Amino acid sequence: MLVVACVKQVPDTTQVEVDPTTGTLKREGVPFIMNPFDIHALEESLRLKDRYGLRAVVVSMGPPSTEVTLRKALALGADEAVLLSDRAFGGADTLATSLVLAEAIRRLDEREEVAVVVCGRQTIDGDTAQVGPGIATRLGYSQLTLVDRIDEVDLRARKVRARRKVGGWHETVEAPLPAMIAVVREINRPRYPTVPRRLMAEEATIALWNNEVMKLDENKIGLKGSATQVRRIFSPERAKGEILGDGLSNPEEAAHLLIGKLIEKDILYL
Amino acid sequence: MTEEKRVKKPRGVARLIPGKCIACGARCQSACPKDAIEMNEKGEPIILVEKCISCRKCLKVCPADALEIYFTPEERKILAEMEARAKAAAAEAEKMSAEEAALLAKLKEYRGVWVFVEQIAGEPAEVSWELLGVGADLARTLGVELCSVVIGDKVEGLCYESFAYGATKSYLIDDPVFHYYRTEPYYKAICYLVEKYKPEIMLMGATGLGRDLAGAVATKLQTGLTADCTGLAIGENRNLLQTRPAFGGNIMATILTERTRPQMATVRPHVMPMPKKDPSRRGEIVRESVPIREDDIAVKVLEVIDERKAGEVDVAAAEVIVSGGRGMCAKENFSILQELADELGGVVGCSRGAVEAGWMPAERQVGQTGKTVRPKLYIACGISGAIQHLVGMQQSDIIVAINRDRHAPIFEVANYGIVGDVLEVVPALTNRIRELRAKEGTGGHRG
Amino acid sequence: MSSNAIIFAIVFLAAMALFAWSSFRRFRLVALGRPEDRFSDLLKRLGGMLVYAFAQRRVLSRPFGLNHFVLFWCFLILFLANTEFLFGGLFPDYVSLSRLPDGAYHTLAFIFDVVSALALLAVVVAFIRRAAFASPHIGGLSRDAVTILSLVAILMIAFFGLHGGKIALGSEPAAYMPVSGFVAGAFFSGASAGSLAGYINFFWWLHAIVLLGFLNYLPYSKHMHILTAVPNCFFRNLSRVKILPREEFKKGNTFGVGQVNEFTWKGLFDSYSCTECGRCSDACPATFTGKPLDPRLVIHDIKMNLLKNGPLIARKKTPVLPLIGDDKEGSIAEEVLWECTTCGACVEVCPVFIEHFPRIIDMRRYLVEMHAKFPEELLTLFDNMEQRSNPWGIAPAERVKWAVDIEVKPFEADKTEYLFFVGCAGAFDARTRRTTVALAQILEASGVSWGILGRDELCCGDSLRRLGNEFVFDNMARENIKLFADRGIKKVITQCPHCYSTLKNDYRQYGAELEVIHHSELIAHLIQEGRLKLDGAGDLGRVVFHDSCYLGRHNMIYEAPRKVITSATGQEPTEMARHHAKSFCCGAGGGRMWMEEPIGKHINVARVEEALEKDPETICVCCPYCMIMFEDGLKDKGVTEKVKVLDLAEVAARALK
Structure with a gap:
C-alpha cells in the first residue's frame, strides 16, 4: 500500500524583496525550496512508511525544475517520485491544482492501493491551505486537516486515528482509509538526508507525467481551469518602527502610548 | 507580390519588462497558443521571438503587468497611421459573443451575500460577526440581502445573534449530526444550501475550521476560493475584488472569481472591524434540513481536549508572546512578564540568555537553537536582539521592544519600541490594560 | 657459566620470540587502517624527530618534563649497556665491555653506573610525583604506572647488585663505578667469595628476567610509547593546520569513520603512541569545564576498540564493539564527539604529536553523513x-x-x-x-x-x-x-x-x-x-x-x-x-x-x-x-x-x- 506525500516547490519568500521605488518584486537570486510545510508532510509520510511498511511516493506539480525538490524528497527516504509537469498545468489556482494532484493519486491508486495522502498545511507563497481539502473532496477520501499527531493507522480495519489542533482545542478523530491528512509543522521534526541517500537520489529516475499521460480536459487544468484570476499586484504599506515616548523618564506615558497603538491595530481588546 | 499587398499591420512581439516578473507559476506560458514562451530556471518567461504572433494572451494573464508588446520605431510609425482606421473596426468588436452572454446569464442567477457562522459547541467564533460587518457593506453595494448560515446542534440562538450583527436572513440547519464539526456533513450541508438558494458571495473565517470547510465546499462547487483576504470590495460586473497578501506578505494581490459563483473568500480573525451589535434587529429564519444520518458519517470525533485549560504552554503556537532576556536581571522578575502575558492572553517566552541564567526552561526559548515563532504580537523585554534570537521571532506580525539600550539591535526589527527599564515599563503596561478594562467593564480578551 | 649461557639462550630466545609475536600482533592491526602518506619531506621529518623525540622539546615545555627527559636519555644510554648485558649473557666468552680498550671500557663503565643511578633517582621522583602532585588527568599511581616504575627500579637495583658484587669480588674495578663501588662497600664488604658468586648470579638473573619481562610488558601497556613515540614524531603532520582530507562523493563509498579500521593507519598508530600523560586533558576546554569529552580518553578508546575489533576485522569478521555509541554499547559516546571546539589545544600540547580533534571530526563525518545523527539544534x-x-x-x-x-x-x-x-x-x-x-x-x-x-x-x-x-x-x-x-x-x-x-x-x-x-x-x-x-x-x-x-x-x-x-x-x-x-x-x-x-x-x-x-x-x-x-x-x-x-x-x- 502507498502513502503519498504532496509537495510543492516554492520561491523562498523570506528572500523576496520589494523594490521600494517601483513596488515590484526583486526576485533575482531567490532560490526555490521545498515548501517548508511540505517538509513536515513528507517526514510524516516517511514515518508512516517506517511504522507500517507502506511505500512512500512523493508527488509534485510544477515546472521541470521541480525535479530538484523531488530529488531532495528521494534523498530523505521517499521510494518513488512523480513529477506532474506540462505547459497546460501552468498558471493553476488551487482548484485546478487539486484536480491534477487528485488525478495523479487516482492513477497511483490504480497501480497500488493508496492508504494515506499527506499534505502540508499550506504553502508559503500562496498560503491558501486549500489544495489538501480539494484533493480529499475530489477523491472522496476522509479529510483530516490541522493534524498534529497520527496516533494509529490500522491497515486491516482501514482506519486512521489522529489528533487535530483546532484553535485552542485538540480533538482526536477516527476516520476511514483512504484519508487525506494535512499536517501542521509541530507534528514532527524532519530528518536530514544521509550522503549515500543523496547520491542515490541524484541518479534516481523521476517519473514525468505530462498531460499526454494524464489526459485531462484542458479546460479544467492550468490557467483555463482556474476559477480565480489574479487581477492586480501591488506592494503593501509597511509600518516603520517607531520609538514611543521616553520610557526612561516617563514609563507610564510610554506604556499608555503603546497600549493605544495595540488597541488601534486590533491586537489588544478590552 | 508582397509590395502590391496592403501594408501589413506591425504586430510587434511580446517582451518581458525587466524586474517585474513575479514568477507566478508560468501563467503566460500556459496562455501562449504558439508555445512561444519557455520558462527559465527562475520561473521567468523567455519569449521566442520567431514564434510569437503577438496575440497578447500572455499580457492579459500576467498578474504583474510584466509583459509588453514591443515595436521597432518604424513599426510604431505605421501603427500610428493605422490607428484611425482601427478605431472604427474596434466598435464592431465590442459585440458580445454568444458564449459570454450565456455565462453572464448563468452568473445572474446568483444573488446575495452569505456569511458562514462558525461555532464550536454552540460558541460562535467572533470572526463570523466581523464578516457580517464587511458583508453588510458588500450587500449594500450590490443591493442584495446579507444572510447568515448557521449549522450545528441547538444553535438557533446564533441566528438571532447574527441579526444583531447585521444579517437580515438566516439559513439554519439544526441537527444533532452537526454536534461536532466534521468536514463531510458540514460541506454537504453548505453545498445543499448553495445549490438551492444560489448566493453570489460566500464568506468564511480563515480559522482552522473555516479553511477546512471552505476548501472542500469550493472544490465540490467547482468555484473560486480566495484565502486570507485582507480587503473585500465590489468591482465591475458585480465581481468581488478580493485582496490578500502573497509571497509571504511581500506583495498584495487582488483576485477575482469571474466565471463561477459563488465567489468564496476567507478572512482571518481580527482583520475586519467588529460591527456594532444591535439586539433590537430582527430577521427571517429559513429552516432547512439535509438528509444526512449519523450512520452515514464514517469520521468520528473521539475526544475533545480544551488545551487552554490544560495549562500546557506551547510557545511556537501562541498568538501573543511576552519574552524576557538577560535584561530581566533575575528569575523573580519573570512574574511581571507572566502578568502582562495573562492580560494579553499570551504566554511567556525567553531568549537563550534567560535559559542559560537558569531563569526559564529551555522549551520556552525562542531563537536559532530554540523555537521559531510567528505570533501576532511579540513583546521583547530586556532582550538586546542578538541575531540568534532575531531569526526566531522576526516573522511576528507586530514586534514590541522594551530595552534600556537605545542602540540594542532589537529596535531594528521592532514596530514599536520603548527605551526604558523593563521593570518599570512592563508593570505600567499591565496596569494600563487593567485600568482601561476596569473603565470599560470588560473582563478580558476575546476570541 | 656455560650451562647458564645455554639456559639463558633459551630464555632469551623465548622472550624475544614472544616480544616479536606480541609486537606483530599489535602492529599488524595498524596496517588495517586506511592509507595515508606520511613519508613526504623526510629531512624535515628527521629534523622534527630529533627536536621533539630526542631533544624532547614539547616534553620539556612543562616543568616535570625534565624528569622524563632524564629517564628517556638514561634509557637510551642504558640501551647500550643492556645490549652488552644480553649478548654478554649469550656469548660470555666473546662479548664483554672489559674486552674494549681500557680507556673506552672505563669511560663506559662510569657512564652506565652514573646513568643507572640517575634513572633510579628519576623513578623515585616519578613515584613521589604520581603519589603526591599528579594532575587529575594523569591517573596517579595507576597499576600500569606502579608496574612499570617498579620494573625500572628493580632493573637498576639489580644492576647495582650485580656490579657491586663483582667489585666486591674484585672482578671489576671500583674506581670507575662510583655507585656500584658504594654498594659493594655498603652491602658486600664482609661476604665470602662463594656467597658473592651467589649474589652475582642472583642479580644477573634478576636483571635478565626483569629486562626481558619489561620488554614483553611494553606492547601490552601504555608504555608501548617507548616503541612508538619516536616514529610517531617522525610521522607527524607537517602542516600547522590539521584539516581532514576531502572525501570523494561517489556512490558506494562510505563517509567518515564509524569503524576503527576506517581511520588511517596513522590515526591508529597515534593511539599506540599515547603515554596518557594527560596534557591534552589539561588543555581541553571541554574537559576543563567538566564535560565528558576528554581527548586523552578518545585516543585511548580508539586503541581499546582496535585491540578488541582489530583481530576480528583482520579475519574479515564483524566487529563486536561499536566505535561510536552510548557509553554502554560503544567505545566513544556519541554526545562526547559534539563537545569538541576543534580549538587544537590538545594537538598543540601533545609531546608525541597525536592528532586528537581530527579523529573527532572523522567520527562526526560518519554520524552526519552516514546516519544524519547530530544534536537537534544543528x-x-x-x-x-x-x-x-x-x-x-x-x-x-x-x-x-x-x-x-x-x-x-x-x-x-x-x-x-x-x-x-x-x-x-x-x-x-x-x-x-x-x-x-x-x-x-x-x-x-x-x-x-x-x-x-x-x-x-x-x-x-x-x-x-x-x-x-x-x-x-x-x-x-x-x-x-x-x-x-x-x-x-x-x-x-x-x-x-x-x-x-x-x-x-x-x-x-x-x-x-x-x-x-x-x-x-x-x-x-x-x-x-x-x-x-x-x-x-x-x-x-x-x-x-x-x-x-x-x-x-x-x-x-x-x-x-x-x-x-x-x-x-x-x-x-x-x-x-x-x-x-x-x-x-x-x-x-x-x-x-x-x-x-x-x-x-x-x-x-x-x-x-x-x-x-x-x-x-x-x-x-x-x-x-x-x-x-x-x-x-x-x-x-x-x-x-x-x-x-x-x-x-x-x-x-x-x-x-
Whole structure:
C-alpha cells in the first residue's frame, strides 16, 4: 500500500524583496525550496512508511525544475517520485491544482492501493491551505486537516486515528482509509538526508507525467481551469518602527502610548 | 507580390519588462497558443521571438503587468497611421459573443451575500460577526440581502445573534449530526444550501475550521476560493475584488472569481472591524434540513481536549508572546512578564540568555537553537536582539521592544519600541490594560 | 657459566620470540587502517624527530618534563649497556665491555653506573610525583604506572647488585663505578667469595628476567610509547593546520569513520603512541569545564576498540564493539564527539604529536553523513547553510545592510586589489557589523584598494566542515572557489579567523591559491608601512588580548594583533594566564557556536573569568565568535558596565588620526 506525500516547490519568500521605488518584486537570486510545510508532510509520510511498511511516493506539480525538490524528497527516504509537469498545468489556482494532484493519486491508486495522502498545511507563497481539502473532496477520501499527531493507522480495519489542533482545542478523530491528512509543522521534526541517500537520489529516475499521460480536459487544468484570476499586484504599506515616548523618564506615558497603538491595530481588546 | 499587398499591420512581439516578473507559476506560458514562451530556471518567461504572433494572451494573464508588446520605431510609425482606421473596426468588436452572454446569464442567477457562522459547541467564533460587518457593506453595494448560515446542534440562538450583527436572513440547519464539526456533513450541508438558494458571495473565517470547510465546499462547487483576504470590495460586473497578501506578505494581490459563483473568500480573525451589535434587529429564519444520518458519517470525533485549560504552554503556537532576556536581571522578575502575558492572553517566552541564567526552561526559548515563532504580537523585554534570537521571532506580525539600550539591535526589527527599564515599563503596561478594562467593564480578551 | 649461557639462550630466545609475536600482533592491526602518506619531506621529518623525540622539546615545555627527559636519555644510554648485558649473557666468552680498550671500557663503565643511578633517582621522583602532585588527568599511581616504575627500579637495583658484587669480588674495578663501588662497600664488604658468586648470579638473573619481562610488558601497556613515540614524531603532520582530507562523493563509498579500521593507519598508530600523560586533558576546554569529552580518553578508546575489533576485522569478521555509541554499547559516546571546539589545544600540547580533534571530526563525518545523527539544534544550521549560505538563514540582500553610513564599492576584477570578505557574522550580526564598519574605515584611511561581493558573498562553510557535514561543505567550497575565479579575486581580507583559515587552508585542497590576510596582519602591516597612522586610543584602559584558536594555534598569528594594540593604545596588551599557543578557547569553534552547552561550566564564562583576573577595562578579540562569546560571558558575570569587548579593528579605528 502507498502513502503519498504532496509537495510543492516554492520561491523562498523570506528572500523576496520589494523594490521600494517601483513596488515590484526583486526576485533575482531567490532560490526555490521545498515548501517548508511540505517538509513536515513528507517526514510524516516517511514515518508512516517506517511504522507500517507502506511505500512512500512523493508527488509534485510544477515546472521541470521541480525535479530538484523531488530529488531532495528521494534523498530523505521517499521510494518513488512523480513529477506532474506540462505547459497546460501552468498558471493553476488551487482548484485546478487539486484536480491534477487528485488525478495523479487516482492513477497511483490504480497501480497500488493508496492508504494515506499527506499534505502540508499550506504553502508559503500562496498560503491558501486549500489544495489538501480539494484533493480529499475530489477523491472522496476522509479529510483530516490541522493534524498534529497520527496516533494509529490500522491497515486491516482501514482506519486512521489522529489528533487535530483546532484553535485552542485538540480533538482526536477516527476516520476511514483512504484519508487525506494535512499536517501542521509541530507534528514532527524532519530528518536530514544521509550522503549515500543523496547520491542515490541524484541518479534516481523521476517519473514525468505530462498531460499526454494524464489526459485531462484542458479546460479544467492550468490557467483555463482556474476559477480565480489574479487581477492586480501591488506592494503593501509597511509600518516603520517607531520609538514611543521616553520610557526612561516617563514609563507610564510610554506604556499608555503603546497600549493605544495595540488597541488601534486590533491586537489588544478590552 | 508582397509590395502590391496592403501594408501589413506591425504586430510587434511580446517582451518581458525587466524586474517585474513575479514568477507566478508560468501563467503566460500556459496562455501562449504558439508555445512561444519557455520558462527559465527562475520561473521567468523567455519569449521566442520567431514564434510569437503577438496575440497578447500572455499580457492579459500576467498578474504583474510584466509583459509588453514591443515595436521597432518604424513599426510604431505605421501603427500610428493605422490607428484611425482601427478605431472604427474596434466598435464592431465590442459585440458580445454568444458564449459570454450565456455565462453572464448563468452568473445572474446568483444573488446575495452569505456569511458562514462558525461555532464550536454552540460558541460562535467572533470572526463570523466581523464578516457580517464587511458583508453588510458588500450587500449594500450590490443591493442584495446579507444572510447568515448557521449549522450545528441547538444553535438557533446564533441566528438571532447574527441579526444583531447585521444579517437580515438566516439559513439554519439544526441537527444533532452537526454536534461536532466534521468536514463531510458540514460541506454537504453548505453545498445543499448553495445549490438551492444560489448566493453570489460566500464568506468564511480563515480559522482552522473555516479553511477546512471552505476548501472542500469550493472544490465540490467547482468555484473560486480566495484565502486570507485582507480587503473585500465590489468591482465591475458585480465581481468581488478580493485582496490578500502573497509571497509571504511581500506583495498584495487582488483576485477575482469571474466565471463561477459563488465567489468564496476567507478572512482571518481580527482583520475586519467588529460591527456594532444591535439586539433590537430582527430577521427571517429559513429552516432547512439535509438528509444526512449519523450512520452515514464514517469520521468520528473521539475526544475533545480544551488545551487552554490544560495549562500546557506551547510557545511556537501562541498568538501573543511576552519574552524576557538577560535584561530581566533575575528569575523573580519573570512574574511581571507572566502578568502582562495573562492580560494579553499570551504566554511567556525567553531568549537563550534567560535559559542559560537558569531563569526559564529551555522549551520556552525562542531563537536559532530554540523555537521559531510567528505570533501576532511579540513583546521583547530586556532582550538586546542578538541575531540568534532575531531569526526566531522576526516573522511576528507586530514586534514590541522594551530595552534600556537605545542602540540594542532589537529596535531594528521592532514596530514599536520603548527605551526604558523593563521593570518599570512592563508593570505600567499591565496596569494600563487593567485600568482601561476596569473603565470599560470588560473582563478580558476575546476570541 | 656455560650451562647458564645455554639456559639463558633459551630464555632469551623465548622472550624475544614472544616480544616479536606480541609486537606483530599489535602492529599488524595498524596496517588495517586506511592509507595515508606520511613519508613526504623526510629531512624535515628527521629534523622534527630529533627536536621533539630526542631533544624532547614539547616534553620539556612543562616543568616535570625534565624528569622524563632524564629517564628517556638514561634509557637510551642504558640501551647500550643492556645490549652488552644480553649478548654478554649469550656469548660470555666473546662479548664483554672489559674486552674494549681500557680507556673506552672505563669511560663506559662510569657512564652506565652514573646513568643507572640517575634513572633510579628519576623513578623515585616519578613515584613521589604520581603519589603526591599528579594532575587529575594523569591517573596517579595507576597499576600500569606502579608496574612499570617498579620494573625500572628493580632493573637498576639489580644492576647495582650485580656490579657491586663483582667489585666486591674484585672482578671489576671500583674506581670507575662510583655507585656500584658504594654498594659493594655498603652491602658486600664482609661476604665470602662463594656467597658473592651467589649474589652475582642472583642479580644477573634478576636483571635478565626483569629486562626481558619489561620488554614483553611494553606492547601490552601504555608504555608501548617507548616503541612508538619516536616514529610517531617522525610521522607527524607537517602542516600547522590539521584539516581532514576531502572525501570523494561517489556512490558506494562510505563517509567518515564509524569503524576503527576506517581511520588511517596513522590515526591508529597515534593511539599506540599515547603515554596518557594527560596534557591534552589539561588543555581541553571541554574537559576543563567538566564535560565528558576528554581527548586523552578518545585516543585511548580508539586503541581499546582496535585491540578488541582489530583481530576480528583482520579475519574479515564483524566487529563486536561499536566505535561510536552510548557509553554502554560503544567505545566513544556519541554526545562526547559534539563537545569538541576543534580549538587544537590538545594537538598543540601533545609531546608525541597525536592528532586528537581530527579523529573527532572523522567520527562526526560518519554520524552526519552516514546516519544524519547530530544534536537537534544543528538541523536549522545545516538547512540554512545549504539553502541560504549563511548560518542564520537570512536573505542575501541583507548582506550589504552594514554599509548604511559608509560608501562601499563592489569588487571589480583588475581594478580592485583586495576583496573584503565580510563574512556572515560581519554582515548579519549587529555587534559584528560595528567591527565591519571599523575595518572599512581603516581600509579607507590607509588608501587600500578594496571592494566587496555584497549580496553575492557566500558563507565559507567553516562550521559545516568542523561539524563533519563534508558533503554540504564540499558544495559550498566549490561554489565559492568558482565565484572567486569568475570575479578574478586573488587577494582576500577577512575579519574572521574562521573564514581566514577556511579560505586559506581548506580551500587549498580544492586548488584555490588565494592570498588571504586576516585583518590583524593587514592592520599591523599598514602601520609598519606608515600607511596607517594611529594616535593612541586613550580611553580603553587596561586591555587584555585573547588569542583566537583559528588565528593563533591554527595559523600562528600571535604578534600582529599585539603590535596593533600597542600602536593603538601606546601600551602593550596585558596577557591572560593562558595565552599564545596555550590560549583557551572561547567555546564557539568547531560548530559549537550553534549548539547548546548543557553540561558543565560554560566555556566562555570560564575564559571570561580568566580575563577578569587581570582586571581589564577592555577585552580585545580578533574574531566575531569570540566577540559574541565574550559579550555573553560578561553579561553572565554582570560586568558589562565595567568591561567591554572590542574587536582589534575597533581598537585601531578609535585611534585613527
